[in-house]
Amino acid sequence: MYKLYSTYGSINICCSSTCYNVLPCSETDNRKLCKERIKRLKKFVYFSLLVFLISSFLYVRYLKGEVKKDDVSAERKNYIGVKYEVGKGETFVQILRKSHLKNDVIDSIINSFSKIYSPKKIDVDDQVFIFTDEDFNFRRLEYKNDPSKTYVVEYTSKYNSYIINNRxxxxxxxxxxxxxxxxxxxxxxxxxxxxxxxxxxxxxxxxxxxxxxxxxxxxxxxxxxxxxxxxxxxxxxxxxxxxxxxxxxxxxxxxxxxxxxxxxxxxxxxxxxxTFLKAPLATYYRISSTFTSKRYHPILKRYIPHYAVDYSAPKKTPVYAASDGYIIYVGYNYIGGKTVRIDHENGYNSEYCHLFSYAKDIKVGKFVKQGEVIGYVGKSGYATGYHLHFAVKKNGKFINPLKIKNEExxxxxxxxxxxxxxxxxxxxxxxxxxxxxxxxxxxxxxxxxxxxxxxxxxxxxxx
Missing domain, CATH: 3.10.450.350 (Nuclear Transport Factor 2; Chain: A,)
Incomplete structure (x- = not known):
């Protein structure tokens, strides 16, 4: 049994012989404010216990079968189902042909399916379920590329297609x-x-x-x-x-x-x-090279300036735009490899080098928002391991990205x-x-x- 009682500045919640002490305010707080906080916390406790009891009651009823579950029609129970996973380069038509369906049936399925989803968009590892009756006549197709939705083509007297939004x-x-x-x-x-x-x-x-x-x-x-x-x-x-x-x-x-x-x-x-993200990528292991005027290059075997910060990171880690701006360069050079440059407000310019690949639709002239994916970590160009080379210029002069003052x-x-x-x-x-x-x-x-x-x-x- 739960008990709830309070003294000034504290609340005690007890269940059986165990008590939990809650301090919503300190002794220095205003007495009226403290009482108001205690009142609010009491309301929270009572409400949470009520919801818990109702949820538990419904859950027990569900386990006992008192809450009805979706029924599957007797006719559908006799269907024979085959599951296919889309392979690399495989088309929707090829999947249907694996079930040895007639050409006119395949055409009808595609026409109906196209009303709810483009067959050209199916991708590797997507799932296709094909159901036939005992005489191997087509009855139902289910396509799944996302757990939240199921795309269905069904045949009774005619072909129908619809989308099921899963609960x-x-x-x-x-x-x-x-x-x-x-x-x-x-x-x-x-x-x-x-x-x-x-x-x-x-x-x-x-x-x-x-x-x-x-x-x-x-x-x-x-x-x-x-x-x-x-x-x-x-x-x-x-x-x-x-x-x-x-x-x-x-x-x-x-x-x-x-x-x-x-x-x-x-x-x-x-x-x-x-203004700028402190580290413009999803995750990284460590900073492998800092901003310095003299660093020994592991490939060139000599000391040269390194006006950037290198983030050692897993291959294909998403790289983000450090701030809002317009892309001014997308291309390859033998030192920086695959590179993206962005022009920002107030004289800032950022550069991202050694990418594995660019994000979709990344091109010169595109406006990108801060935090938008522009590419993926790689080791193209002069690089010994997977990392992001991140450089920033202010009015044409390189500055240390880690020392940029962020203003709200x-x-x-x-x-x-x-x-x-x-x-x-x-x-x-x-x-x-x-x-x-x-x-x-x-x-x-x-x-x-x-x-x-x-x-x-x-x-x-x-x-």
Missing amino acids: STVSIEFIEGEVDDNIINAIKAKGENEKLALKFTKIFDWRIDVFSEVKKGDKFTILFEKEYIDGEFYKYGDIIYASFENDKNLYEGFLYDDGNGKIYYDQNGNSLEG NVTIDPSKLNDYKIYVDNIRTLVLGIKSFKNFPSMFSKSDFIFKYADTFGKSPNI
Whole structure:
């Protein structure tokens, strides 16, 4: 049985003989403000317990079969199905011919399928399921290239095509931890994968280089969305809140939409985005060469200036545009290999060398946004290993990319700042409440949890 009671400045939550103490405010805080925070946390606890009980009840009913599942028609149970995976260079027609279907049937399938998806777009490892009846007459085709959708062609008295949007749910989940060797491994140790880690690092790209400046013992907190398709993990959604404690400095990011799109802000409403990314690639091992006027070149075997920073990274790691700008060069030279140059505002110019390949549609004259993929790490040109050579010029003169002063680009409209601070307070209270439970349920949907929780305080968060 859960019990909830409070004294000034603290709340105690007890279950059986175990109690959890929560401190939403300190002794120095205003008494009225402290009581308000305690009141909010009580509401959160009661609401979360209610949702947990309802979710558990429905889940038990589902296991017992009281909640009906989708039925498969008796006729379809007699279908004979064959699964094909698209091979390199294989066409949709070739897949259909493997099932020994008649030419007129194949033509009808293609005509019907083309109404919902182009057969020319099928790719390697896509899946095609072909179903026939007991007499080997075509009855159904299912094409899958994404877990969220199934493209169907079905024959009864005529050919019909349609798209099934597979059932998806979004849950709000929470992890926190401590870094041992690097941030990616620390997040993996919490049961998540590299994609969440990269989303996390991009939030703080303009404030700290989480690959080179991270230290053992640094702490992180992430409140994030996970999307599931038919109960199976599909992809990560937005990171709603993130914090990173590095060398006694606390960095926080709150995702908020003030009407101009989702942006990460600090607690005061200043955008976390800056002029230049500190490291314009998804991940890297280390900085293999720094900005210097004298470096021994491993291939030329002599000392020459190295007016750039080299990031040693895995082959084909995505490379990002360090800032908004227009592409002014895409090409190959024998030293830099495959290279991209971008012209930015205020006299800045950036260069990315030794690429493995360029991103799709990268060409001279194209405008690219900060963080947009422009290519992939390689070792073309004069290079001994996979790395990105990143150089920046200011008014035609090379400067050290690591010493570029990042200025905040955006701040929240002063008229909306009060609403934002209420939102920040709500998120912090939510995170504090989650941390007070060792076994936080992750069965809540986005609409039933975060939105309703925030509505309790009169402000729906814009996430």
